[in-house]
Amino acid sequence: MPGLIREITVCGGGNGAHALIGTLLARETVERVRLYLPLDEERARFAAAVGREFRIRTPEGERCSPTEKLKITGDPREAARSPLIVLVVPAFAHGPILSSLAPYLTESHVVVALPARSGLEFEMKRLGLPSALVGFQTLPWACRVAEYSRRVTVYGTKRWVGVACLPADRTGEAVQAFGPLLGVEIRPLGSMLALSLANPGQLIHPGIMYGAFGKKLDEVFPSEEAVPLFYLSVDGPTAELLSGMSEEVMRLKERVEELSGMGLSGVMPLEEWLRRSYGEAIEDASSLVQMFRTNRAYQGLRVPVVRTDGGYRIDLHTRYLTEDVPFGLAVTKGISQIFGVATPLMDEVLEGVGRWLGKRYLSQGMLAGQGLSETRAPQRFGIQASGQLLEVYGL
Template structure:
């Protein structure tokens, strides 16, 4: 039995805590005191139980430790999992920098290049613990909390790209992660992984081009079934092509959105892959323009891609257009608040310097 820590108490965190517990691991679930009174969180704090249903299995998991004490949560943990949105990464990097121990692996699921943010903050704080950072391209679970103490997994994600920082320690990290998940596919490094976090391409064209429908529908909107039309899919193809140019310029092997959706088959167009896809057609939402499809994918996805394009001298006109339109939608300045090269600690680096920084 291995000891692991899971940060947060949202959909992904509760699914992960329950799943890993039912697999026989000792799980410590951590949540900030600010969120303990949320009904879904309070139930788990009071009862230490989560009922898991769906494609991750079925059962009632009794969580070993549910706490708002970060020391209690991470002490002796082999792996610290963060199935959290990107906007939480700065907070958790600062929090974990104070308590991380030698030999621990910090895994962001997904990362959106947040591993670079963690590395910078740990460096700025002169953390001496020998910690390895790791990030995935997406979350392991498509899950929703149905009721307090009850989480349902609609689908499990397999073949998930995963990168390690430093890259030189990838082999040892993957061997450890196999104890918990078999679905991770090694990437060359965390940058390759972050550039394959495909949510901005999957979400933003359909959401932005259907902003009026989202506002008007009051929650009755199906992104893939009604929001992705042939025209919207064409825009997705161009957006994905701009991302692909950045991926190729760094020398990484490219997986397109269509290839991701094809899951090993010969890929068709994005429209052909989305149209009638049974795993996508019943997904509802977003319910408002404040959804993370906007507030996360724009500042922490598109902004990072745009800045990496500038580093390489690659134009990204459609990515930049969605950032500008998105700034109005979310009433924010994403180029100031988002995932910039400076916040990732890689500004003013040459490509060679960046590769060395990544651990090659």
């Protein structure tokens, strides 16, 4: 896998894709970066920027890179010329992008999802793709586009990021290749099942939206400065909700390990993940509330909003809900259901945010509502029993 990094295709044009593009352009080992953008408008904006410097601003300063080795394309055949395909898009776009690339993907390709969220392995199996899959637990960066196609701001970088592969025996290659490429420590999580369960966004984003902002959905904020900071809005009850959902994941982990013999050491309590990921960036680790409020990587990031009459209103179509629920929390609920582990707090959040989104994920406490077809829960792919689930991972 280390030999594949000379030519890389990046799929996506959002915040994470900008940070990745800037990172790759600065690497001497990378000779060609293909940027696959099916949308005409995004492609035109990036094409116009080729030849100019691409800038990344970090807490340590600003880095500029030339863009001559960046090639913009909307052709999936051209995109598949790179042996390494990196998806840096919302999880709902994974399926459509992989479907467009599928005719050109072979066993020699490696598909990377940065991040994978949960259940991507079921989507790959459905599509029958022969390529190896590398899934990252999260983005390495907390970042925002400063100027589309030209500048990105990185507010903080995690100390490490978890990775898993399918087949699992390629994880060592991924650790060796992506550590130097991304500039962060890469730690193996053991399996894609561990990666799916260890997805922190599935707890943090819907949990904070539901716990801290559930009663503010009708509130209009008069200015951008008045929009609340997202992570700094975590209070005692919200922290209890997040901690409780994390405990439900840990009970599921123990049940899966007991029945399968699979090691899931990469699945850890939320507080432990925050400590390991951000380290000294957290100034006060005395409580979960303080870990969010004093994390330097979380400063300045506001709750997603949309413009409305008189100001700004909380955006219910943010990826915090449209991605982290169907491609995160619902997947873990589905796996919990298969292994017979009760998840009352997850159920509360799924039902609550489901009402906001006009989706019904649960029926009598079971993942069987009409919203199931829009998730990556195993039940959507006909997986109902533990044996079927474990077969996906070669067990």
